[in-house]
Amino acid sequence: MNELLEDALKRTTLYSDGRLYAFAQLPAEAVTDATSILAELPDPFSALLIDKDEITLVLPTHAWETLAARVPGAVRERDDYRLITFDAVLPPTLIGYMARISAALAAAGVPIFPFAAFSRDHLLVSANHFDQAWATLIHDVGLREME
Template sequence: MVRELPPGLTHLFAQTKLYTDGEEYVIISLPVERQREAVTLFAQLYGLFGALLFDKDEVTLVVPWAVWEGVREALGGFEEARGYRLITFDLPLELGLVGYLATASSLLAEQGISIYALSAYARDHILVREDEFDRAWAILSGFITRCQAALSESAG
């Protein structure tokens, strides 16, 4: 049984492929005055998944641990949370879409799994703790399978 979803979401979830790259990620907070250093570090990620966010109070980076491990001692003055794994909802999504990421995050929240959500222009991504990754993957995969079955039943 698929939960009641906003119009069109069952169809989108049925088309969704999950992707992960097997990397360990770290989420880093730097003081806002260290934007230049953050940009320099971020430039090293060519071809890798990463995120860089500036707000009025801090600079946040999401980078593979293997990249961060090589530079962290030289930077100093940061907070970090390591041990995250990436799950990408590998399906182009429209910017105006309502409820897609909320549905996925609700499924995981109901099972006590915390996420760190990131959105690119056309795809959504979440980071989950490494020790919860397999469970999160199974929950999301199971939901996608149920959406596919629901569409098959309604078409048949």
């Protein structure tokens, strides 16, 4: 087994901020609106992904109405989501970390949206699957809750 992977998993603690998040799709031409809305948010977690066809935005659910009013054509995923942060500084060369985590969650029937920051990984899971995901990460993967 990969010692670097095992060490990273042993060092990882789980964190969740207890907030609900909306997962939204915006038209590609709404990039300026999306970035300005994120800049106005006081909340510590949000995500913006821009590709050639669309913009994906993750923001606290309380900000959805503002987004929908300012960006015609914005579409929100029906479910609310919860954030799980893997609180361990991970080197960009680490292999298999998210594969191990996602395999355990897939076996438990939990759909995920993974996001990587520069040195930490995050998952969004539907609020309905959060407790199952959290328990799987602790009992099946062996991660610890942040104290």
